[in-house]
Amino acid sequence: MCCEAAHAPRPQGMCAPPTATSFPPQRAGSSQACGWQETREPLGFHLPSTGKRCPCSGAATGYSAPPDDTRHAAGAARAAHAPNRHLFITQSHGPGFTGIERGERMRPMAIDTDTAGKRRQLIGSFDKGLAILDFIVHAETPQRLQDVANHMQIDKSSALRFLATLEKHALVQRHPHDKTYVPGTRLLMWSKNLKAGNSIVEVVRPYLRRLTTMTGQTSHLAVLREDRVVLIEVVPSENAVSVRQIAGDWEPLYSTAVGKAILAFLPMVEQRKLIDQIEFREFTERTISTREMLRVELTAVVRERVAYDDSEMNLQIGCIAAPLLDRSGFPIASLGISTVSALHPGGPRAQRHFVTAVKQVAQESMLALRQS
Numbered sequence: 001m002c003c004e005a006a007h008a009p010r011p012q013g014m015c016a017p018p019t020a021t022s023f024p025p026q027r028a029g030s031s032q033a034c035g036w037q038e039t040r041e042p043l044g045f046h047l048p049s050t051g052k053r054c055p056c057s058g059a060a061t062g063y064s065a066p067p068d069d070t071r072h073a074a075g076a077a078r079a080a081h082a083p084n085r086h087l088f089i090t091q092s093h094g095p096g097f098t099g100i101e102r103g104e105r106m107r108p109m110a111i112d113t114d115t116a117g118k119r120r121q122l123i124g125s126f127d128k129g130l131a132i133l134d135f136i137v138h139a140e141t142p143q144r145l146q147d148v149a150n151h152m153q154i155d156k157s158s159a160l161r162f163l164a165t166l167e168k169h170a171l172v173q174r175h176p177h178d179k180t181y182v183p184g185t186r187l188l189m190w191s192k193n194l195k196a197g198n199s200i201v202e203v204v205r206p207y208l209r210r211l212t213t214m215t216g217q218t219s220h221l222a223v224l225r226e227d228r229v230v231l232i233e234v235v236p237s238e239n240a241v242s243v244r245q246i247a248g249d250w251e252p253l254y255s256t257a258v259g260k261a262i263l264a265f266l267p268m269v270e271q272r273k274l275i276d277q278i279e280f281r282e283f284t285e286r287t288i289s290t291r292e293m294l295r296v297e298l299t300a301v302v303r304e305r306v307a308y309d310d311s312e313m314n315l316q317i318g319c320i321a322a323p324l325l326d327r328s329g330f331p332i333a334s335l336g337i338s339t340v341s342a343l344h345p346g347g348p349r350a351q352r353h354f355v356t357a358v359k360q361v362a363q364e365s366m367l368a369l370r371q372s
Contacts, residue, residue, distance in 0.1 A: 125162075128152065132162050136172055137187070142180035200333055201233045203372045204324070204365045208235045208335060211361040215354050217337040218243045222251070222258035222321075224266075224331070227277050229259045232333075243317055243338035254278055254294050255287050257309040257321035257348075261334035264301035265323050271298075287312045306359055307334075310347045317341060318348035320355055322362035327370055335362055 135151050136143055143151075149159040163181060166172040170186035204221050211219040212235045221233040229252075234245045253259035253274060263271060280289050288294050301307045309319035321336025336358055344351050 128154075129162050129166060132159070133166055133171055136181055137183050142175060142178070142182045144178075144180050148181070199372065200324075200369065203368050204333070204335065205233055205235075207361050207365040207368070208233060211235070211335070211337060211357060212237060214357045214361070215337055217339050217354070218245055219335065219337050220245055220258065221333055221335045222262070223333045224262050225250070227274055228252060229256065229262060229334070231258075241340055241343065243340060245338060251313070252278075252281075254280065255283060255309065255312040257307045257319035257336050258334040260297060260301055260307035260309075261321040261323040261336070262331040264298040264307065265325060265329065265331040267330075283313050284311055284315050286310055286315075306355055307336075308348045310349065311341055315341065318344065318351075320348045320351070320358045322358050324362060324366050324369060332369070335365060 132148055132152060135148065139147075145156055145159055145163065148163060149156045152159060163172060163174070167174055167181075167184070170184040172181045173184045174181055200223065201221065208219045208221055216237055216239055218237045219235045220231050222229040222231050228250045231245060231247050231249045231251070234247050236242065236244065251259055253263045263274060266274070275291055275294060278291070278294075280291075281287070282289050288297060297307075305322060307321045307323075309317070309321075311318055317338055318341045319336055319338045321334045323331045324333040324335060326332050337354060339348060339351065339354065341347070344354075348354070
């Protein structure tokens, strides 16, 4: 069964929606294409509608599962509540339009000069708190409560509340003997994480690019942050149908390949603590839903040195990942690829050439990190 495009009625005077014989669409009375396209190839499966629309024809982009296809409808419903990791149909970006990757309505690009409008969007108290933190960080000497109040032009009681909040989160530290404030230890932790993340990305980025070239799939690099993993680098696939991910996305430990690849190799005490904190949520019927199931899965990850996401976050996506271990065996990161399930039958475990590529590139990346 071929994919079916869901097109809205064409507004009068606008370009025709793209078809196999009419694409890219033309603006009425103009020879310039609007830049909006969709794939014409029959893919043999249905994709969830993206809700995107051509700015000049109003035609909907993406694909819709038929009403009687309850399996895909249920998968799309679950995916709507999952993190920002979804099936992506590569489309042409017309000049002057943006936002198509995230499933947003395409809109003209413009320089925002509405300074007053921006100010209305700020949270005043948060803005002041950051200003106080910035003042203390850049001060050459420890600052007293009165110094902060004078600098911010607020009363001492308000300044004290801001400082108490910052102190609670270890962003500032109060010296009890002279009651002055200095930068807190959490800033040091953030600094270390930032430097570590940047250095890892710089070293591993060339290997991610090679992994994408070898497999034709989107590759990504993730690190542990508290009780989740965050993607710190993504190299997108150029395939017409691929998984779109964005650096900065947070993902669960228990239902993603990159998460399990890190969790499996953590010291037992830390691993047990993180597993006990997990609130299991079933994104699909394949999602690991108990601690016992997760522990069994992690044992297999350690044995095979590779982790899988077998449509556990989204029925249409499968992932393969491997850990990046330091000399002591601690998982400093993980890397992997995301695949479109319908294009690779049997799930990620059946794609042995992909598994081999991920493990090979992970090993090369580890050696490079240890030498850096």
